[in-house]
Amino acid sequence: MGQLLAIEVVYRGVFQKTLAKNITRDIVLAAHNEGKLGISFGRYGDAPERNGIPAKGFAIVANDEQTLEEGMAQYEPKQVDVTVVLDDTLCKGVESWAWYGMLPVHRALKPGGTLIVISLEDAPTLLKSIHRREKPYKLGIVKGITSFSGMWVYKDDHTDVRVLGAIAKALPELFSLKSVEQFINDKLKSSAKVASARLDFERFATVDVKAGQGNPEELFKFDLPGWKDMRGGVSVKGQPQGGPYADPVTKQVGGFRPVRNELFKKYSTRTERPVVNFSTCTKCTLCWLNCPDASFDVAPDGTYDANLKSCCGCGICEDVCPVKDCITMVNESEFHDNNSQWAEFRKDKDAYLKWLETTIQKAEPMEKRSNGFRYRGQYQEQIPEALEIAKKG
Ligand code: SF4
Ligand code: SF4
Known part of the structure; x- marks a missing residue:
């Protein structure tokens, strides 16, 4: 089997769906400039996402067709080389429709892999939220305001290409900056976006996170009943009402x-x-x-x-x-x-x-998050501030 590289993008359902889809698609297209083959896909075929729900998109890239097909035989990659987190509050753990209980944001990251977070925070602050794990990894930050938009309206604040620049630095075996620039010139046709990708490539740096370093909190989990433990017949357990407290x-x-x-805790949807x-x-x-x-x-x-x-x-x-x-x-x-x-x-x-x-x-001086699209022209107003912060880094 040849070399197979996998990247996952963890995002907030609906608000960042288009952004995640663009990033995973663009990874494959940039890698294609180096003669590699790839595929990008979301966790869902349809869109059962709700506002804020943690969700994932994937890009897998290989040097040859057979390796890619072997990679595609899995429902989703079990191990990834890079995890991109599009909203830093996801660092607290993610719970989605697609699994049971809360999972650490870096669960699928290979030992020594790179966690890239879009954030205005620094690494020690993020590590107060990111859970401990047994395998070391690298943590890198793309400094920026969390990019939220909607299913139908996209906020083009360069987060997509900034992430590509950071990935080119973090995983040079996937693609070079030159291939990223070629992709942006060919497909996105924006010299400003080329400059943004280059800037984040040049300044992207990581810190080594050692085994056991990070948030010591035990994540919410529960045991799934086996077939033999399930109640007979078809029944839906009623919910007790609740009552007064002291x-x-x-x-x-x-x-x-x-x-x-x-069993289902909604609070990981919260930004x-x-x-x-x-x-x-x-x-x-x-x-x-x-x-x-x-x-x-x-x-x-x-x-x-x-x-x-x-x-x-x-x-x-x-x-x-x-x-x-x-x-x-x-x-x-x-x-x-x-x-x-x-x-x-x-x-x-x-x-x-x-x-x-x-x-x-x-x-207050931090970013004011905006859950979705509220009025015409909203994103045009927000983009200059996002680009200014991106430029400063
Ligand atoms: S809406 Fe405001 S004032 Fe009214 S009960 Fe809730 S917190 Fe109190
Ligand atoms: S308590 Fe939470 S879920 Fe309820 S209205 Fe306020 S923000 Fe929304």
């Missing part, structure tokens, strides 16, 4: 916390999360009524606590809350746990409000 300070029981799916100012909440119920995922717990004092093991980060609660700055969506990379905000508020109100203020202030 205030951690007064121990008074009240409110309502619904029972949620114990932003709501933070709630319980001292200004008027208990109007609008967030609770409008949350599409029933993610609000009614706290024993009658305020509403976004349950972060359930919240998918859609931002509707921020939009409907009538009280100014009572709910604020904040970049998910600011957080490293899913603890109840209300419990923290009850334990020490002043400390919580200080934390709230600092967290929002700290996050």
